[in-house]
Amino acid sequence: MSTVRILHAADLHLDSPFEALSEPLAVQRRREQRALLKRIPALAEKHGAQIILLSGDLLDTDSAYPETARLLSEVFEGSSAKVFISPGNHDFYSQSSPYARLRFPANVHIFREPRLTAVTVPELNVRVWGAGFADRRCGALLRGFHVQRQGEQTELLCVHGEVGNPASAYNPITIEELAASGVDYAALGHIHTCSGVRRAGETIYAWPGCPEGRGFDESGEKGVLLADVAPGSVRAAFLPLGGRRYETLRVSVEETDPLEAVLAALPEDSARHVFRLILTGACDRAPALPAIRRALEGRVFAAELRDETRLREDLWAHAGEDTLRGLFLRRLKQQLETAPDAETRERITQAARWGLAALSRDEEVFPL
Ligand SMILES: [Mn+2]
Numbered sequence: 001m002s003t004v005r006i007l008h009a010a011d012l013h014l015d016s017p018f019e020a021l022s023e024p025l026a027v028q029r030r031r032e033q034r035a036l037l038k039r040i041p042a043l044a045e046k047h048g049a050q051i052i053l054l055s056g057d058l059l060d061t062d063s064a065y066p067e068t069a070r071l072l073s074e075v076f077e078g079s080s081a082k083v084f085i086s087p088g089n090h091d092f093y094s095q096s097s098p099y100a101r102l103r104f105p106a107n108v109h110i111f112r113e114p115r116l117t118a119v120t121v122p123e124l125n126v127r128v129w130g131a132g133f134a135d136r137r138c139g140a141l142l143r144g145f146h147v148q149r150q151g152e153q154t155e156l157l158c159v160h161g162e163v164g165n166p167a168s169a170y171n172p173i174t175i176e177e178l179a180a181s182g183v184d185y186a187a188l189g190h191i192h193t194c195s196g197v198r199r200a201g202e203t204i205y206a207w208p209g210c211p212e213g214r215g216f217d218e219s220g221e222k223g224v225l226l227a228d229v230a231p232g233s234v235r236a237a238f239l240p241l242g243g244r245r246y247e248t249l250r251v252s253v254e255e256t257d258p259l260e261a262v263l264a265a266l267p268e269d270s271a272r273h274v275f276r277l278i279l280t281g282a283c284d285r286a287p288a289l290p291a292i293r294r295a296l297e298g299r300v301f302a303a304e305l306r307d308e309t310r311l312r313e314d315l316w317a318h319a320g321e322d323t324l325r326g327l328f329l330r331r332l333k334q335q336l337e338t339a340p341d342a343e344t345r346e347r348i349t350q351a352a353r354w355g356l357a358a359l360s361r362d363e364e365v366f367p368l
Pocket residue numbers: 057088089090160170189190191
């Protein structure tokens with residue numbers, strides 16, 4: 001029984017806008033995405049993968065930069081692996097897509113039709129099934145699909161689609177359809193968090209998630225899947241690629257210096273990663289965000305700061321003072337007591353904090 005080694009990746013979303021980053025950092029991230037694409041044939045070589053399955057959304061839009069499209073068409077040239085691409089909803093196949101316009105090397109097969117077809121690789125005794133989205137949406141491609149097994153041939157499926165959501169506009173796939181498919185390994189794409197290795201009947205299926213995060217909804221370790229597949233036997237594992245990560249950290253700054261607390265919360269390799277830092281706790285005054293932001297320069301790739309600290313209740317006690325601070329707090333307290341809703345109360349509380357910080361004159365104050 002011959003085993004074939006597969007590298008399975010999906011959802012690279014090359015040329016993503018990276019809207020949350022400054023333009024120079026967004027440009028850098030898009031360049032890094034192209035570098036990541038170049039790593040895929042190198043990883044296949046390193047790990048001895050004979051087949052690369054790319055399950056869609058390799059490009060983020062149908063108007064990718066020409067250099068990115070060209071790289072995609074050239075990057076597998078000279079690779080000893082057979083490459084299969086099944087376009088998804090972001091990079092659907094059309095006459096104007098790079099998949100149609102550009103010439104790909106002979107070892108790359110692009111599934112161009114929105115129905116399952118197969119390519120046989122005789123030297124590996126493998127058959128690869130796949131289909132490409134022809135539009136931003138795609139109906140159920142696996143409905144009624146079942147392979148007639150041919151001897152000891154390994155059966156693979158490569159397709160973009162969503163498992164377990166019958167209402168999905170992106171090739172909804174049921175567990176029953178996967179079980180009935182008769183394939184050994186179903187290489188899926190679309191969901192950006194790795195599924196882990198799953199089983200439906202005799203079929204093993206998985207999606208790798210995106211190989212590198214692009215936002216705080218794509219946090220944690222990202223990578224691709226490596227699978228050793230033979231008829232009736234699959235051993236698959238997640239291969240982390242060690243790229244930039246997006247991490248959300250909640251940092252209590254109660255009873256401590258906010259800047260020190262933030263710096264202490266960062267992991268050792270923080271300079272490579274992107275953080276959302278949420279400051280929490282009950283404080284006498286609002287943390288000085290500009291000073292924290294300055295201190296983070298060079299310590300992180302990028303950071304977003306959120307102040308969710310609360311004003312210490314007892315500070316309203318100064319409302320009785322015969323001072324400017326007392327007058328200021330009395331005014332706000334009156335407004336707070338007659339505020340119509342929680343949102344207004346929140347705004348008044350914030351105003352009290354900024355006002356107190358300004359009156360104390362020892363903090364810079366900037367609205368968030
Ligand atoms: Mn998708």
